[in-house]
Amino acid sequence: MSEEKFxxxxxxxxxxxxxxxxxxxxxxxxxxxxxxxxxxxxxxVTGGRIYAHSLAKLIPxxxxxxxxxRKIVKERIVLMGGTGSTTIEYGDEGLKEPAYASxxxxxxxxxxxxxxxxxxxxxxxxxxxxxxxxxxxxGKVTGVVxxxxxxxxDVVLLADGVHSLLAQQIGLxxxxxxxxxxxxxxxxxxxxxKTISDRFGVLPxxxxxxxxxxHATGGAVGGGILYxxxxxxxxxxVVSIGHIGDGEGLKVPDMVERLKESPLIAPLIAGGELLExxxxxxxxxxxxxxxxxxxxxxxxxxxxxxxxxxxxxxxxGMDLAIESGRLAGEAIIKAKEKSDFSSxxxxxxxxxxDNSFIMRDLKHFRKMPxxxxxxxxxxxxxxxxxxxxxxxxxxxxxAPKKMLKNVNSILKxxxxxxxxIKLATKAMGAM
Amino acid sequence: xxxxxxxxxxxxxxxxxxxxxxxxxxDETYNNxxxxxxxxxxxxxxxxxYNDGKVxxxxxxxxxxxxxxxxxxxxxxxxxSYPRGPLGVEYHHG
Numbered sequence: 096m097s098e099e100k101f102x103x104x105x106x107x108x109x110x111x112x113x114x115x116x117x118x119x120x121x122x123x124x125x126x127x128x129x130x131x132x133x134x135x136x137x138x139x140v141t142g143g144r145i146y147a148h149s150l151a152k153l154i155p156x157x158x159x160x161x162x163x164x165r166k167i168v169k170e171r172i173v174l175m176g177g178t179g180s181t182t183i184e185y186g187d188e189g190l191k192e193p194a195y196a197s198x199x200x201x202x203x204x205x206x207x208x209x210x211x212x213x214x215x216x217x218x219x220x221x222x223x224x225x226x227x228x229x230x231x232x233x234g235k236v237t238g239v240v241x242x243x244x245x246x247x248x249d250v251v252l253l254a255d256g257v258h259s260l261l262a263q264q265i266g267l268x269x270x271x272x273x274x275x276x277x278x279x280x281x282x283x284x285x286x287x288x289k290t291i292s293d294r295f296g297v298l299p300x301x302x303x304x305x306x307x308x309x310h311a312t313g314g315a316v317g318g319g320i321l322y323x324x325x326x327x328x329x330x331x332x333v334v335s336i337g338h339i340g341d342g343e344g345l346k347v348p349d350m351v352e353r354l355k356e357s358p359l360i361a362p363l364i365a366g367g368e369l370l371e372x373x374x375x376x377x378x379x380x381x382x383x384x385x386x387x388x389x390x391x392x393x394x395x396x397x398x399x400x401x402x403x404x405x406x407x408x409x410x411x412g413m414d415l416a417i418e419s420g421r422l423a424g425e426a427i428i429k430a431k432e433k434s435d436f437s438s439x440x441x442x443x444x445x446x447x448x449d450n451s452f453i454m455r456d457l458k459h460f461r462k463m464p465x466x467x468x469x470x471x472x473x474x475x476x477x478x479x480x481x482x483x484x485x486x487x488x489x490x491x492x493x494a495p496k497k498m499l500k501n502v503n504s505i506l507k508x509x510x511x512x513x514x515x516i517k518l519a520t521k522a523m524g525a526m
Numbered sequence: 527x528x529x530x531x532x533x534x535x536x537x538x539x540x541x542x543x544x545x546x547x548x549x550x551x552x553d554e555t556y557n558n559x560x561x562x563x564x565x566x567x568x569x570x571x572x573x574x575x576y577n578d579g580k581v582x583x584x585x586x587x588x589x590x591x592x593x594x595x596x597x598x599x600x601x602x603x604x605x606x607s608y609p610r611g612p613l614g615v616e617y618h619h620g
Contacts, residue, residue: 131611133542138590138608140620202620223612242611258592260607271596278593280570282535283619284527327619336596339568346567347593348532355527364527371619372535374570374591 101127101219103427104239104248106226106261108135109202110413111397111420112254113209113218114153118424120216124431127248128210128218129241131225136206139256140281140375142320142329142410144304145205147196149418149452154212158196162204164324165302167197169295172408173319173359175310176477179485180359191301199302199322199329200413201283229261229393235437236265236392249436252394252423254416257376259386259399267395268386273337274468275380277317277405280351281331283324284367291323294363306408309477311354314342316468319354320410321363328364330354333377333405335468342474377412378403381464382457388448389441396423402453404460407467415453422447466525471518475510482509532572536587543586544613550594551604552583561601568593574602589615 103119105112108130119126132138144167150157157163170185189195214220221241230238230245238247253262257276262268288299295303307319317334332350339347354360378384384401388394396402397416404411426444430436448454482505486496506515552574556562562581565574571589575582581602588609595606608614 131608133612133616136620137616137618138614140617203618206620225608225611258595270599273596276596278568278570278591336568336593339564339597344567346572348570348572352529356529361527367527369527369530369535369538371617372539372589373615373617373620374589374593376591376593376596 099246101125101246101248102431103250103252104129104246105252105254106239107254107256107397107399108132108210108220108222109139109206109254109256109397109416110209111399111416112252113206113213114417114420115252115254115396115424115427116213116218117153117209117216118421119427120213120218122428124428126218127246128213128220129224129226129239130220130222133223134207135210135220135222136203139202139206140279140373141200141202141413142279142281142322142331143200143202143413144197144322144410145200145413146411147198147414148194149414149421151193153417153421158193160208162208163198163200165199165297165300166191167199167304168297168301169303171303171305173305173307174477174480175307175357175359176474176481179481180310180357181477181480181484197304199304199324201324226255226261229265231265234391236390250392250394250427250430250441252396252427253399254397254420255399257378257398259395262386262395262399265390265393267390267393268399271376274335275378275384275401277333277335277377277379278347278374279331279333279377280347280374281329281372282351282369283371283373284328284330284364285326285370286328286364286367288326290366291326291328295323297323307354308473310357311350312342312473313345313350313353314470314474315339315345316341316470316473318473321360327370328367330360330364335379338468341470377405377410379405379464379467382461383464385457389438389444391438392436394423394426394441394444396420402457404456404463405467406460406463407472418451418453419448422451460525462521462525466521469518469521471510471514479505479509536571540616540618541586542613542616544609547610548585549609549614550583550585550588550606552581552602553604554581556581556602558601561598564597565594565602568597
């Protein structure tokens with residue numbers, strides 16, 4: 096095996112890695128994907144929902160062939176504070192149009208499917224093997240060492256996930272800091288298909304995405320997530336590692352338990368059975384955590400490159416992973432034509448990314464990570480919403496208060512007016 | 527849904543434990559309580575505890591998220607790597 100030289104070796108058979116492998120194999124390049132899990136996806140976790148636009152570009156008939164759970168047709172945002180919770184629900188037939196399509200997914204199935212597509216196109220998959228280090232000659236990456244074997248290639252694509260220990264090893268990426276990442280904890284709760292559709296008020300094959308701020312994290316920067324799958328519900332929390340212990344000081348594993356016990360969630364999961372308990376890190380630093388994306392003989396894609404956007408009302412990562420993998424593949428094909436795998440030969444990747452939605456959107460939302468660290472979103476705002484709606488709906492026969500005066504006093508009790516104005520201004524600036 | 531302990535939850539997951547190598551090495555004698563508490567608060571699998579003046583950690587049941595690495599590498603965490611393939615946690619949903 097060590098005599099063979101591949102055009103490209105890809106570390107990690109997740110969505111970024113397999114999107115690249117598919118692109119390269121289709122162009123006739125010899126590509127090997129090395130995945131440490133028994134099968135692709137077996138080490139991966141999503142919230143989660145995928146926005147399908149970039150997958151549609153890669154595999155146009157994905158809607159018929161991919162293992163998608165439910166098409167998301169309703170978006171819920173919940174502010175959970177005190178004893179009350181306020182839900183904003185958005186539904187629109189337009190959400191069902193192919194251009195806007197998004198689906199709940201589970202990674203063990205989705206990643207295995209995409210890997211199969213790449214394998215059919217001619218990519219070689221080596222699973223159950225961990226890449227321990229990168230081979231370098233005169234500063235150029237020339238291959239990998241995996242389980243004691245050396246494998247050589249013209250170029251190595253690092254699609255090895257959020258930590259990317261390999262990119263750290265060669266100095267392309269710094270160690271993650273607590274404020275750059277959130278820790279996600281998720282339970283997959285089994286329920287039958289019809290029960291889920293009935294409880295969430297959706298037709299067969301359709302589903303709901305729900306983000307929850309407040310109560311679950313006890314005021315720490317983060318929130319709850321809920322996605323309906325076909326026969327299960329994905330329920331979890333994500334909390335910024337730099338803010339664990341803030342607010343009420345909840346332990347990370349207790350947050351999902353708190354969510355499950357809340358009056359809003361408990362009836363939705365009643366009678367359910369835990370199928371899996373998982374945890375994974377989520378890059379949350381936005382564009383400021385982008386590593387050096389190209390080196391001599393090496394590229395970085397997906398979570399390893401920090402390509403995730405937490406916008407508060409939605410999370411995006413998998414669409415960026417697939418697009419960055421595809422673009423890395425395109426750049427490698429160009430480099431192969433010129434037989435130049437130096438960082439300048441691979442620099443096409445950087446310009447493809449700059450001209451793609453990835454860098455455009457990361458730049459557009461560059462102030463979002465800072466805004467998302469505003470503690471008021473997770474405590475004061477959900478509580479204010481609860482009090483305001485409570486004053487409207489709790490009727491005991493006593494004299495109603497003047498609306499404006501009432502809202503004013505609720506605001507005054509919870510937050511400084513200047514803080515609120517600053518927060519609103521910051522939100523507008525970040526959007 | 528009935529309340530479940532963390533052990534019960536981890537019991538639902540599938541693991542292939544590497545009996546011979548720990549992929550995370552902790553400094554058992556580390557004694558800054560604040561730092562140890564950060565790990566106890568943060569680990570989604572609840573694998574860290576502090577008993578009789580020693581850091582108690584068991585890598586079996588590790589979900590491989592790397593939160594402890596981000597929180598305390600170079601302090602309580604002496605070294606952190608993924609388990610050798612194909613060992614460790616094996617997600618069937620993810």
